[in-house]
Amino acid sequence: MATSTMIPADEVLMAQLWVRFKAGDEKAFDQLARARYRVLFNYATRFTKDRDLIKDCLQDLFMELWNRRKAVVETPYVTIYLIKALRNNLIRKLRREQGWRAATEEGIEPETVITDGMTAEAEWIAEEAMTETEQSLRQAVGQLPKRQQEVVFLKFYEGLSNDDIAQVMDVEKQTVANFLYRAMTQLRNYLPARIFS
Numbered sequence: 001m002a003t004s005t006m007i008p009a010d011e012v013l014m015a016q017l018w019v020r021f022k023a024g025d026e027k028a029f030d031q032l033a034r035a036r037y038r039v040l041f042n043y044a045t046r047f048t049k050d051r052d053l054i055k056d057c058l059q060d061l062f063m064e065l066w067n068r069r070k071a072v073v074e075t076p077y078v079t080i081y082l083i084k085a086l087r088n089n090l091i092r093k094l095r096r097e098q099g100w101r102a103a104t105e106e107g108i109e110p111e112t113v114i115t116d117g118m119t120a121e122a123e124w125i126a127e128e129a130m131t132e133t134e135q136s137l138r139q140a141v142g143q144l145p146k147r148q149q150e151v152v153f154l155k156f157y158e159g160l161s162n163d164d165i166a167q168v169m170d171v172e173k174q175t176v177a178n179f180l181y182r183a184m185t186q187l188r189n190y191l192p193a194r195i196f197s
Helices: 009-022 026-044 051-067 078-098 120-128 132-142 146-157 162-169 173-190
Strands: none
Touching (some): 009 026, 026 051, 026 078, 051 078, 078 162, 146 162, 146 173, 162 173
16 A cells, blocks of 8 residues: 655665764764755745855754754654754844744745745756746746745655645645645746646
């Protein structure tokens, strides 16, 4: 019988590294941090374009994890745990350092610029040559409300399930489904029909 949530193959390795890290294994912690740094960095670009702030936040997150390793919970979903922890830390830091206000239902903050957090594959494609379809899609995603952009990023760029996205964003699974439905409806309106055929 198939499970509703597929665990990525390397997530099993991440869970093993997590157990070793909690026991004080520095090499396991380094391996875990290196394996998820790019995913976390790309995710943080959804909130701010300030690369130095993102790097500081990531460093703070990993230092805090190491210092509190014995108190950190065990989890089979290390990536989700890290994304959620980074999200909470980043929002706290942005509020404290930049006077960021609480997120609205449809957006993180109207004046906050959200980038597309290009993945390694997208960077490679961009270096080769950005196609008209890719440009249209990026522009269309950029017109979505901020929370819908975040859901689209987590779903299609990071491959998370609706359950996982709900955990990261601290919302109900139905809310995630609603955001995805609205985002796909708007994207169909923004983009030529050939993209969705």
